[in-house]
Amino acid sequence: MLLIPCPYCRTERPELEFRYGGEAHVARPANPGVVNDADWAEFLYFRSNLKGVLAERWRHVSGCGRFFNCLRDTVSDRILAVYKAGEPRPELGAGAAR
Amino acid sequence: MFSILRLESRNRPRETLEGHSDPVRFSFLNVARQALSGNDGWPEQWPSPEPKRAYDAVIVGAGGHGLATAYYLAKEHGLANVAVLEKGWLGGGNTGRNTTILRSNYLWEESAALYEHALKLWEGLSHELNYNVMYSARGVMMLAHNAHDVQVGKRHVQANRLAGVDNEWLTPEEAKAFCPILNIARDIRYPIVGAALQRRGGTARHDAVAWGYARGASARGVDIIENCEVTAIRRDASGAVSGVETTRGSIAAKMIGVVAAGHTSVVMAMAGVRMPLESNPLQALVSEPVKPMMPCVVMSNTIHAYMSQSDKGEMVIGAGTDSYISYSQTGGLHIANHTLEAICELFPAVRRLRMLRNWGGVVDVTPDRSPILGLTPVPGLFVNCGWGTGGFKATPGSGHVFAHTLARGEPHPLAGPFALDRFRTGRLIDEAAAAAVAH
Numbered sequence: 001m002l003l004i005p006c007p008y009c010r011t012e013r014p015e016l017e018f019r020y021g022g023e024a025h026v027a028r029p030a031n032p033g034v035v036n037d038a039d040w041a042e043f044l045y046f047r048s049n050l051k052g053v054l055a056e057r058w059r060h061v062s063g064c065g066r067f068f069n070c071l072r073d074t075v076s077d078r079i080l081a082v083y084k085a086g087e088p089r090p091e092l093g094a095g096a097a098r
Numbered sequence: 099m100f101s102i103l104r105l106e107s108r109n110r111p112r113e114t115l116e117g118h119s120d121p122v123r124f125s126f127l128n129v130a131r132q133a134l135s136g137n138d139g140w141p142e143q144w145p146s147p148e149p150k151r152a153y154d155a156v157i158v159g160a161g162g163h164g165l166a167t168a169y170y171l172a173k174e175h176g177l178a179n180v181a182v183l184e185k186g187w188l189g190g191g192n193t194g195r196n197t198t199i200l201r202s203n204y205l206w207e208e209s210a211a212l213y214e215h216a217l218k219l220w221e222g223l224s225h226e227l228n229y230n231v232m233y234s235a236r237g238v239m240m241l242a243h244n245a246h247d248v249q250v251g252k253r254h255v256q257a258n259r260l261a262g263v264d265n266e267w268l269t270p271e272e273a274k275a276f277c278p279i280l281n282i283a284r285d286i287r288y289p290i291v292g293a294a295l296q297r298r299g300g301t302a303r304h305d306a307v308a309w310g311y312a313r314g315a316s317a318r319g320v321d322i323i324e325n326c327e328v329t330a331i332r333r334d335a336s337g338a339v340s341g342v343e344t345t346r347g348s349i350a351a352k353m354i355g356v357v358a359a360g361h362t363s364v365v366m367a368m369a370g371v372r373m374p375l376e377s378n379p380l381q382a383l384v385s386e387p388v389k390p391m392m393p394c395v396v397m398s399n400t401i402h403a404y405m406s407q408s409d410k411g412e413m414v415i416g417a418g419t420d421s422y423i424s425y426s427q428t429g430g431l432h433i434a435n436h437t438l439e440a441i442c443e444l445f446p447a448v449r450r451l452r453m454l455r456n457w458g459g460v461v462d463v464t465p466d467r468s469p470i471l472g473l474t475p476v477p478g479l480f481v482n483c484g485w486g487t488g489g490f491k492a493t494p495g496s497g498h499v500f501a502h503t504l505a506r507g508e509p510h511p512l513a514g515p516f517a518l519d520r521f522r523t524g525r526l527i528d529e530a531a532a533a534a535v536a537h
Contacts, residue, residue, distance in 0.1 A: 001430040002422070016432060020421035022376070041522040045374035045465045049363035051425045076300075077426050 007082045008064045021057030023047050024069045122166030123228050130458035137472045144316035152350035153181045158328050160184030161193040164357035165311035166497020168320045175505035178319030185327035188310025192359050195459035196490040197382050197416040201238040201299030203258045203265045208515040208527050210261045216495025237394040238299030243288040249292040251522050268293045277394050277478040279447045290400050325447045331369040355504050360460025362483035369476050374521045378419040381429035384456030385451040403440035429458040461487050467530035471516040472509045
């Protein structure tokens with residue numbers, strides 16, 4: 001089970017308190033009326049499914065209830081950074097890892 | 099007399115033109131001969147060749163599906179100049195990690211047709227491969243715990259029967275008669291209110307399937323190359339594939355079939371193709387071995403529990419997937435715990451069994467929980483993936499239709515609906531809604 005730090009609650013909590021939200025930074029098309037089928041498919045279904053550092057969403061359903069983003073290594077499952085929704089993805093420098 | 103038998107038992111493999119050996123058949127006579135000579139005369143079942151510089155086709159991934167693909171390419175399509183590349187060892191991924199359940203009672207006609215094709219191949223597979231895959235049609239029972247389960251289960255039964263796939267509805271008492279260790283008390287947390295039974299469903303020995311296909315493919319000239327990780331996919335000026343780079347050198351091929359399960363997104367990214375896949379950990383457990391106590395497979399989609407008993411006597415238990423993307427081949431303990439709670443309630447007799455092993459695999463899950471099988475936007479590049487949590491049962495059918503797809507350059511009729519393009523056209527085959535999580 002993952003131990004996930006919530007950037008709002010500023011505390012590390014067990015994964016059971018959270019709900020996974022899939023890959024982060026997948027933007028809904030700004031003007032849906034002009035989007036073709038291929039682009040809809042890309043938005044709805046296609047994901048990077050990265051083996052490495054993945055930016056993903058979590059929601060602290062049993063805590064503050066808020067969505068936030070997380071950088072996690074999908075090979076080691078180590079969480080490298082968490083940041084609030086709307087914030088830019090942090091650069092992972094030498095000191096960025098927890 | 100013994101010395102004559104001993105001489106005869108030294109069956110050296112016959113060399114064929116490609117340098118591949120024709121393995122000694124498993125027959126009563128040969129088994130008896132080997133038994134008399136201490137079983138030290140069996141030749142290797144398949145060679146471990148150095149990769150050649152070029153092949154007609156390269157299959158990425160030597161799991162059951164990839165090896166079956168190579169086998170049928172060589173056997174049915176005369177395409178034997180084929181390499182199966184494997185970054186680890188043969189059958190060491192999900193082929194060797196699953197709970198070996200076979201069934202074909204899927205809801206949609208497209209799925210039922212594909213899985214039924216596989217089940218029909220399972221029925222004759224040991225004979226086909228001259229290798230005992232231990233297919234056991236012991237019956238797969240899927241439990242219903244509430245009104246919704248009953249509606250879904252009966253809908254499956256009716257849809258399957260219309261499609262010519264066997265499936266029948268049982269009362270709780272009939273379910274208990276079929277599986278005596280089942281707890282059908284009405285006052286438990288998830289009481290059993292009915293069950294769907296596919297009698298032709300069952301189990302097979304997962305390793306034997308990989309080994310049997312490897313042996314059969316190799317005997318027909320296919321090179322199976324382990325410890326050979328694909329690191330890049332080369333494309334020519336027209337955009338078509340021209341070969342792969344591997345940890346054991348460059349290999350040219352005009353046709354590449356990616357059968358890489360949980361790592362499909364990673365391999366396809368080498369050709370610049372994004373996939374509608376997410377890779378999740380899925381785990382299973384086995385208990386200490388006990389006397390035969392469970393004559394069938396029981397699954398519960400609603401409370402995420404599957405159990406059967408292996409021929410060694412271990413209770414084989416399948417758990418659910420973790421929610422997040424991971425390539426760690428390790429699942430969270432709470433997932434297994436959740437399953438064990440359900441198992442203990444459904445089968446009180448196993449409550450005091452100790453679990454011997456718990457392991458994980460990486461499964462590639464599609465948005466509609468149906469596989470992707472067929473052509474890709476890149477000429478010469480084919481993909482067979484997305485089998486999610488239930489690919490083992492499809493192994494022979496998957497390999498069979500994928501070999502056809504590769505050899506002809508167009509989808510096998512059964513594979514057609516499972517094209518990658520369905521995510522653009524919207525013609526999804528939504529077994530997610532139909533089958534919940536369990537496959």
